[in-house]
Amino acid sequence: MKATLGQKIRELRIRKGLTQSDLSAGLVTPSMISQIESDKANPSHNLLAAIAEKLDTPIEYFLTDTETQMEKVSVYKIAKALMATREFDKAIEMLVDLEENPSPHVSSIDVAYDLAVCYLNTGKLNDATDRFESVLDSAVARNDNGIQLLVLNKLGELSYMEKNYPIAIHYWKKAYEMIKKGQLAELYLQANIIKNLGTVYYKLGEYNEALTFYQESNSLLTGSNHFKQIGDIYLELSFTYREMGEFEKAAEYSQSALSIFQSLNNMKMTIDVKAKYGIVKGETGNIDEAISILTQCMRDYADIGCETEVGQLHSDLARILIQDNRVEQAAEHCASALKFFPEENLDRAHVYRMSGQIASAGNQAEDAAEFLRQAVTIYQDVQAFGELVKAYSILGDIYKAKGDFKEAMECLEKMNEAMEENLRERKIVI
Template identity: 30%
Template sequence: MTIGEKIRDIRIKRGLTQSDLGGDLVTPSMISQIEADRAKPSYPLLMELANRLGMPVEYFMNEMDDQFLFNAKLTIAMYQSAVGDAEDALEQLESVQAAPEQGLTHQEYILTLAQTYRKLGRYHEATSRLEHLREVAYRTQDQRLLFYVCKESGYVEAGLSNVDGAVHEWSRAIEMGQVLLQSDLMTNMDLIVLMTEVMLQLHETTAAHPDRFPHAPNYLQEARALTAGTPDLRAVCDKLVEEALACIATDPARSKVLADKANTMFTFSRLVEHIVVVQTRLVDSGDNDVADPWQQAALAMTSIYPDMFLKTECEQLEKLLRSGKIDAAEARAKQARNVLLALSAHHSEHDLLDITLRLDVIDAQLTVIHGNREAGIAQLKRLVDDYPAAASAEHLTRACALLVLWYGEIGETASVLHYCRRMEQLMVTDPADTPLFI
């Protein structure tokens, strides 16, 4: 018997209602979820329920030991998958013994597995898991689960170069998110983070295909409105504590989780502030080997997902180049390289590969702008010849387009034709529309 089945069996034998058992501890709804194995009680909550049922807590512990081990592995895999260590995450997930076949933990396991498969490029396996969860979500009218499924499915469709499919799934996720914001099914802070992530993806995708999405909403404005109440870490901590206080009487277990999150984030923010103070005082004392303290603070906040930050930096660099603001572009390119160097201590070369290649193309453009076309061509030729198979074809296509332009300017027709053919091959093998910033 599962924990939930044992609790239900003993409660009925004792003649207690779900309300009697929950009392002032948790709601009858929470007892119902525990008995249906849709939620697992924490150890302190299980001890209290065992006391009320007149049973030793050890009666439940064999399964609890297994459940704690499973939850630990799943939580570690969630983190590994989220930060991009997909192979380690899959190893952790595959080492799980007797994963639950239903309930909330089952959903989290399948969702993490789907996300991990997607990050490994195993889209078919990711899709089959997500479609299973979509069925469950529609059958149970679970809007929370449907939100997660649509969000993750958007990434799968994007990975398969199905732009319309990605925008459709992400748009559905935003619709579900708006509904969830009015409920208590998810922590508001978690939902705001996830919805903002989806809005940024929608903005990037629709902006890259204006002809296909001429009436797309202003997702950046929507994201700004959504995050307006959380401009800094202190505000985030305050929001979490506010939510913890709101549910402390009805769901103390959830309240504790929220308060723990607030305390963890608060501790981290204090550490970052201390680092800034130390760095600032070292600079003031004449230590020239210390990096700019505010840049260190920015790195501390962006090192988990550096790709979004550096991608935005590259977009700004390319705009500066197109508008002829060369000095500003050079200064920004140098800063981006410094950030990339700092992040390389905590991220693999593979994680930062696309950004590195994009900056390499920009560096070649700056070289040519300064009058050394030959050196710029040599840079891009090396990049094209040694282009990694694991990298996005976008930067390779852009490099070939620039080589066509520069060889054309010096009248080397054979080289122009060679790189034109290379671009044609890339466009046949990569159906995604690739914007060329020349």
């Protein structure tokens, strides 16, 4: 196994008879050297160069393995970004490679958990189950209760999807027992685990058990801003009371659910107006004010469970920032927007098109072309011919800039075809 950067520095320091204080003199504190040697901190390039000089060693000796490790960190971040954009198949390839070639700078349990999530989202349920169980074993060995709760909940969901209700109960009950013993977890996760128990008991016709868990989940969320989840629980409570023949209570909880959902609609309308104002501010050049308004609107939408609207505002902000030539910020908002839009979604295609424009502006022709091809595929599938014309125009320019005139001409031909279809669709005679 290759030595880490910290191990290399420590070995050389000891070999040369230096203390941490000797090595740190004139550079940093001895405690910083201690952190670097234990791989808890990474030195800047200038500091590493100074350390190498003190140790009378070429800096390349330290950089070789460090660059390899940084490459693995980079690969992991790319895999996470692919997961955020729901490109799970591509993420799987990277995560499998990281698992087979581990790095001390990338948590092996995080890699395994993310790989299980990818398998789950690509329909490979057996692989997902095996991987989650492996992660659970590691979490138990490390006494990592937080990961245990996450994995137990996922295993319960997997079993429920496969209609294996007794096993789903086993996993969720185990998580529930951990919570009752005082294991802290994020509020929504706790409430979700307890609500899931209510759901599976309702499915089995054990309505008294279902009722108990629904009420407990509701009690946990009372006073929180998880309004949509509370409304969902009220709806589940109404179903349960109806099955138990308690129609008055069923009606009461149905009315409570209705009131929450109506309230959410009213709140949404208020945020909609504020968001439109923010967009107008951005389009008239008040970029910083627009960012402030729209960022707050995103938080407000998230509070009431309107995730699609959060994605839409990320997309709107990206468009405004592109117009102001703030391409790095625009790219960040594009990446965020993709987390909220499903595959084959028109909004997703718009984001791909903007991402292509950003990559093209940064002279990343291959990435730009790939983004535009993804946009084109969606526009074709949903027959958005007007948008398809714009996408082919940008893609053609990218190929032309690359000197790939054959592809550029094909884009021009397809753009003309899309333009004709757009005119037919609008009932304009050609």
